[in-house]
Each structure stands twice: as C-alpha cells, then as structure tokens.
Amino acid sequence: MYPVSIDYQETTLILLNIIKVLQQFSQILNLNNLIFIMENAEKRLKDHQFSIAVVGEFNRGKSTLINALCGEEILPSDILPCSATLNRISYAEKPSAKINFQDGSEREIEFYKLANFVTKKNTESQAVAATVKEAKVYYPISYFQHNKIEIIDTPGLGDEDNMTAVTLSVLQQCELAIMIISAQFPFSITESNILIDKLLENGVGEVLFIVNEIDRFDKTEDVERVINKISHRIEETINEWAQDQINPELALKKIGKPRVWGLSALQALKAKQTHDMALLGQSQFVNFEHDLKTILSEKRSLIILQVTVNQIIKVVTEIIETISLQKELLDRQQAQLQEMSAIIDSEVSKIRQKKREVIQFIDDTISTAQQQAQTSTYKFQQDLKKAAEIIIDNTTVTPAEIKNDNFLPNLSNQISTSLNEASNKLTQNIESEIIQGQELFVAKILDFSQFVENMPDNIYHKLKQLEIDISLTDEVIQQIETVNQLCNNLTANNNNNNELFLISFNSDSFMIQNNPSGVGTGIGAGIGLVLLGPIGAGIGAGIGANIGNRSRAKKFKEKFQPLVNIAIDDKLREKNINQIVDDYVSQALVEVLRQAKKILETINSVIETIQSNLVEQIAQQETLINHKKQQITQMEPETQSILNYAQNLSEKLVKIRSA
Numbered sequence: 218m219y220p221v222s223i224d225y226q227e228t229t230l231i232l233l234n235i236i237k238v239l240q241q242f243s244q245i246l247n248l249n250n251l252i253f254i255m256e257n258a259e260k261r262l263k264d265h266q267f268s269i270a271v272v273g274e275f276n277r278g279k280s281t282l283i284n285a286l287c288g289e290e291i292l293p294s295d296i297l298p299c300s301a302t303l304n305r306i307s308y309a310e311k312p313s314a315k316i317n318f319q320d321g322s323e324r325e326i327e328f329y330k331l332a333n334f335v336t337k338k339n340t341e342s343q344a345v346a347a348t349v350k351e352a353k354v355y356y357p358i359s360y361f362q363h364n365k366i367e368i369i370d371t372p373g374l375g376d377e378d379n380m381t382a383v384t385l386s387v388l389q390q391c392e393l394a395i396m397i398i399s400a401q402f403p404f405s406i407t408e409s410n411i412l413i414d415k416l417l418e419n420g421v422g423e424v425l426f427i428v429n430e431i432d433r434f435d436k437t438e439d440v441e442r443v444i445n446k447i448s449h450r451i452e453e454t455i456n457e458w459a460q461d462q463i464n465p466e467l468a469l470k471k472i473g474k475p476r477v478w479g480l481s482a483l484q485a486l487k488a489k490q491t492h493d494m495a496l497l498g499q500s501q502f503v504n505f506e507h508d509l510k511t512i513l514s515e516k517r518s519l520i521i522l523q524v525t526v527n528q529i530i531k532v533v534t535e536i537i538e539t540i541s542l543q544k545e546l547l548d549r550q551q552a553q554l555q556e557m558s559a560i561i562d563s564e565v566s567k568i569r570q571k572k573r574e575v576i577q578f579i580d581d582t583i584s585t586a587q588q589q590a591q592t593s594t595y596k597f598q599q600d601l602k603k604a605a606e607i608i609i610d611n612t613t614v615t616p617a618e619i620k621n622d623n624f625l626p627n628l629s630n631q632i633s634t635s636l637n638e639a640s641n642k643l644t645q646n647i648e649s650e651i652i653q654g655q656e657l658f659v660a661k662i663l664d665f666s667q668f669v670e671n672m673p674d675n676i677y678h679k680l681k682q683l684e685i686d687i688s689l690t691d692e693v694i695q696q697i698e699t700v701n702q703l704c705n706n707l708t709a710n711n712n713n714n715n716e717l718f719l720i721s722f723n724s725d726s727f728m729i730q731n732n733p734s735g736v737g738t739g740i741g742a743g744i745g746l747v748l749l750g751p752i753g754a755g756i757g758a759g760i761g762a763n764i765g766n767r768s769r770a771k772k773f774k775e776k777f778q779p780l781v782n783i784a785i786d787d788k789l790r791e792k793n794i795n796q797i798v799d800d801y802v803s804q805a806l807v808e809v810l811r812q813a814k815k816i817l818e819t820i821n822s823v824i825e826t827i828q829s830n831l832v833e834q835i836a837q838q839e840t841l842i843n844h845k846k847q848q849i850t851q852m853e854p855e856t857q858s859i860l861n862y863a864q865n866l867s868e869k870l871v872k873i874r875s876a
C-alpha cells in the first residue's frame with residue numbers, strides 16, 4: 218500500500234498522505250493531542266524547516282556554545298542560572314531582535330538590549346522575562362544562510378518547572394538536539410532522565426552530545442578519560458531506553474552510536490572574537506563545527522524525514538493501542554447491552570407475574586366475600602327459624618288464650634321483633650366481612666403499587682452499574698406519579714371513608730323492619746293468615762272447642778312452627794335474599810374494584826412505556842456501537858500497514874544516515 222522509497226520528494230508525498238490519514242483516524246478516536254502532533258509534522262515537512270535545540274541542565278554553557286557558533290557574544294550568559302526564555306536564532310544579513318510576548322504581541326528591540334528581556338540576572342529582567350514567550354534573534358551566521366535553519370537556546374532543564382515545559386514543547390518541534398554536558402559534572406541521573414524523557418521519547422531526529430568546559434582540565438588524557446566515561450554512560454542510558462521500546466533493535470539503530478564531542482565553548486568564543494587560531498585549535502571546537510556543517514548540508518533532508526517518521530510511528534502506535542482498547546470496550550458494551558435486555562425482560566416478567574397474582578387475589582377476595590355472605594345468609598335463615606321457635610316455645614298456649622283476639626297479633630309481634638334482631642345481626646356480620654375484604658384488597662394493591670413504583674429504580678439501578686448511558690424518561694416519571702396519586706387516593710378512601718365502598722345495609726332487603734306497622738307486621742299478619750286457615754278449618758273440622766286441652770295446645774305449637782318456617786322461607790325466597798346479599802357484596806366492592814382497575818391499567822402502561830423505552834434506548838446504543846466498531850475495524854489494516862511502512866522507512870533512513 219505504501220511502497221518503500223527514499224526518494225525525498227516521493228517519500229515526502231507519501232508521508233504527507235499518511236499524516237492526513239492519521240489525522241482523520243485521530244479525529245474519529247478523539248485523540249486531540251495526536252491531531253496536533255500530525256498538524257505540526259505536516260507543517261514542518263512542507264516548510265522543510267530545520268530546528269536545532271540546544272538543551273541541558275542550567276549553567277552548562279548552552280548560550281555560550283551558540284555564541285561560539287556565531288563568533289559573537291549575542292546571547293547573555295552568566296555563572297548563575299541565566300537564560301529565562303526561549304531564544305530562536307536564525308539567519309539575517311543584519312543583527313536584530315524581536316520579542317514575542319505571552320499576550321501575543323510582538324516588539325522589535327535594540328539588539329544590545331536583549332539581556333533586558335531574556336535573562337533572570339536581576340529581579341527587573343526576571344519580571345520582564347516572565348512576560349516573554351520567546352525571543353527571535355537574527356544574525357549573519359554564514360552556514361545558516363541558505364538552509365532555513367534556526368538554532369534554539371533553551372532555559373536550563375530542571376531549573377524551574379514552567380521553563381522545563383517551554384523547552385519540552387520546543388523539543389516536539391525540532392529536528393536535531395544538541396545536549397550539553399559539563400566535563401566537570403559527568404552525566405548525572407538528571408541528565409540521563411533529560412536524555413530519555415525529553416529527547417528520546419519525543420522522537421527528536423538526531424541527538425549530538427557535547428562535553429563542554431574541557432579547558433578546565435590540564436591534561437589531554439584526563440579530558441579523554443572524562444569524555445569516554447560520559448560516552449559510556451550515554452550509551453548505557455540509550456540501551457536502557459531501547460529495551461522499553463516495542464522494537465528495541467530498531468530504536469537502537471535509529472539513535473545510532475552516540476556522537477560525543479569534547480570542547481570548550483568559552484575558549485572557542487574568545488578565539489573567534491580575537492581571531493586567536495591557536496586558542497581555537499585548543500578549544501577543539503572546529504571538529505564539532507565541521508561535523509555540524511556536514512550534518513546540516515548532507516543529512517538535513519534525511520533527518521527531516523526521520524523526525525516525521527518518528528512522529529508517525531509514535532502516533533500510529535498510539536492509534537493502534539487505542540483501537541484495541543476501544544474494541545475491547547465496545548465488545549464489553551455489547552455484552553452489557555445483552556445483559557441489559559435480560560435484566561429488563563426478567564424485571565418486566567416479574568412485575569407481570571405479580572400483577573397476575575394481584576388479579577387472582579382480587580378474584581379470590583370477591584368470591585370469598587360472596588361465599589361468606591351466602592353462608593351468613595343460610596345461617597340467617599336458620600337463625601330466623603330458631604328465633605321464631607324460641608318465641609313459640611316460650612308462649613303459653615291455652616284454649617282460652619287462643620280465643621283471645623290479641624293472641625295472634627301479640628305472638629306475631631314478638632316473632633317479628635325477634636326476627637328483626639336476627640336480621641340486624643346478619644347485616645353486621647356481612648358488613649364486617651366486607652370491610653375485612655376491602656382492607657385486604659387495598660393492602661394488596663398498595664403493596665403491588667409500591668413494587669411498581671420501585672421497578673424503574675430497580676431496573677435503572679442495575680443498568681447504571683453497566684457502563685452504558687440509559688436514562689429515565691419524563692414519560693415514565695409522569696406515569697409513576699399517576700400510579701402514586703391513584704394509590705394515595707385509595708389509601709385515603711379506605712382510611713377516611715369506608716362508607717364509600719359500602720351501601721348502607723337496608724333491612725328492607727329482608728322485609729323486616731323495627732317499625733311494627735311495616736313489613737314486620739306484614740309477616741306477623743301473613744303468619745296469622747296462614748295459621749287462621751288450618752285453625753279455622755280445625756275448628757270447622759271438629760277441633761273446635763277441643764283446642765283448650767293440653768294436647769291440643771301442644772298440637773297447635775307443632776302445627777304452628779312449620780307454618781312459621783314455611784312463611785319465613787317463602788318470604789326470603791320471594792324477596793330473593795341470596796341475590797340481594799350477592800349484589801350487596803358486589804356493590805360494596807365495586808368502587809374499590811373500579812379504582813384497582815384504573816391502577817392496574819396505569820401500571821400496565823408504565824410497564825409498557827419502560828419496556829419500549831429501554832428497548833429503544835438499547836437499540837440506539839447497539840446501532841451506535843456497531844457503527845463505531847465498523848469504523849474502528851476499517852482503520853485496523855490501514856494503521857498496521859502505515860506502521861510497517863514507517864518502520865521500514867525508519868530502518869532505511871538509519872542505514873543511509875549512518876553510512
């Protein structure tokens with residue numbers, strides 16, 4: 218897909234293409250920092266810009282080295298930590314300086330006043346330097362002239378945090394780094410960390426090492442020993458770093474054997490200023506300068522490609538890692554969605570089951586109430602007969618009394634009063650049975666509604682534990698609120714107004730009233746009538762006056778009782794007491810039933826809303842996940858082929874550069 222080539226033009230085009238693709242991928246994966254890195258790489262590759270950063274701990278002679286290259290003391294240097302800003306030095310025919318301030322403004326300054334803006338030599342200059350973003354210094358350095366090269370003086374690393382950050386940002390945008398180490402303090406742990414974290418990790422194309430201040434040693438052999446020692450430590454550090462890389466071998470090749478120059482920047486500067494060739498020779502500066510010029514003229518393009526490739530490898534590796542992480546995440550989310558569907562199904566079927574139980578319970582309660590009422594009614598019939606029997610038994614019957622006109626009306630009255638009492642008892646019994654039924658009923662529905670009310674919370678709580686964003690819709694919240702209100706009314710009715718569910722028990726239903734002129738009398742009269750018949754007939758048929766003796770009185774009671782019973786049965790049947798009780802029970806439960814039905818209907822729609830809502834949300838999530846997965850899967854082969862190409866190219870570049 219990406220043919221390996223080292224033709225500069227062609228390779229540049231391929232790399233620009235790759236950068237475009239990686240930008241798109243970074244965008245899809247939301248890797249903003251990578252987009253930035255690629256934008257930057259694209260710009261540098263197109264501009265063919267070449268930046269050299271001079272780095273190291275403070276006071277190692279960074280500024281002095283740049284001065285030595287220029288042959289003039291253009292940058293301030295000092296025995297105390299000095300450089301406070303980034304200073305970019307590039308070619309111009311005449312020396313000049315511009316200051317870019319933090320607030321975005323830019324100002325040209327007089328060249329010799331540079332120290333007032335870029336150092337921390339005194340509190341005033343330090344305060345000014347704090348407002349400076351960077352200084353641009355233009356100077357006629359001959360070999361910078363045609364090559365769009367800039368050299369960057371950086372504040373000492375590890376001196377202050379914000380300065381370290383400034384230097385770091387520059388390292389991501391430079392092709393070559395010169396690391397300055399002092400011959401006096403051979404390669405500290407801090408310096409080894411600078412090398413790894415700031416240079417190698419940032420994919421700088423090439424790193425050159427300078428052991429400065431060799432003039433501090435008298436003997437050449439001491440200088441050699443120090444340089445060897447430092448070179449060895451640098452190699453160790455690079456090896457250590459390479460072992461942590463995905464491809465240690467390539468990482469090592471890319472850096473190559475570290476190139477270390479021992480020199481005295483201070484002597485070189487002085488020699489150039491005074492044209493002292495002997496001192497210049499002594500400074501060992503010429504070797505370094507010569508090699509630097511060669512690198513800049515011969516390897517510049519290769520290094521630019523190398524830096525770009527390094528950035529591409531860095532970015533594509535991170536993209537590949539992100540893809541694999543996101544794939545895992547998406548797989549997990551997919552599994553979770555299935556889990557979610559299962560949770561929803563099980564919760565919904567739980568609540569449906571519960572609803573069936575409630576309906577069954579309601580049916581049972583009604584039929585139990587009806588059965589009990591029927592039993593009470595049957596018992597009522599027996600009670601009435603018993604009451605009549607007791608009255609009849611206790612009545613003294615003599616022939617003389619039977620003849621008395623008041624006898625039968627009195628007897629009837631007694632019986633009807635007694636029947637009224639029994640009737641009231643029945644009313645109370647049935648009433649209390651119904652109240653009990655209602656209470657059970659209401660309790661059951663409230664219990665169920667509580668369950669319904671908790672259902673969404675239960676479901677959403679379980680779903681929340683998964684990593685997927687599911688929310689309770691307003692519709693659900695509103696419906697649950699309706700269920701709540703209906704249930705509150707149900708409770709209120711039950712607690713405050715039982716009458717609502719009750720029809721007042723009307724004794725009329727049983728044709729028995731306390732009012733003696735009413736139906737009670739009617740029964741009495743009826744019984745009287747029935748009795749008068751046989752008695753009259755008896756009189757007529759010869760019972761007549763003989764009714765006066767004991768056996769006749771006993772016979773009267775024996776005949777009278779069944780007649781009373783028949784009269785009771787007839788009256789109850791005539792008034793259809795069974796039906797009345799049935800109706801009464803049903804009517805008493807009708808209001809609760811109506812309300813329960815409404816609650817159950819609302820609950821039904823809550824369940825449906827929740828279910829359809831969640832199913833919809835899950836479906837949406839699934840579509841989203843599938844889409845993402847597809848996008849990511851499509852990226853995979855391309856990222857792999859980019860990585861392969863970049864690694865091959867990197868290897869080629871290393872070979873050519875070290876040839």
Ligand SMILES: Nc1nc2c(ncn2[C@@H]2O[C@H](COP(=O)(O)OP(=O)(O)OP(=O)(O)O)[C@@H](O)[C@H]2O)c(=O)[nH]1
Pocket residue numbers: 273274275276277278279280281282293294295296297298299300301371372373374429430431432433480481482483484
């Ligand atoms: N003897 C000797 N002194 C040097 C040499 N190079 C630099 N110095 C001195 O070391 C001190 C620090 O030099 P600078 O160039 O300011 O060092 P720097 O690394 O830029 O320091 P910061 O900007 O503070 O990070 C100055 O006093 C220099 O004159 C050298 O080769 N030999």
Ligand SMILES: [Mg+2]
Pocket residue numbers: 279280281293294299300370371372373
């Ligand atoms: Mg400095």
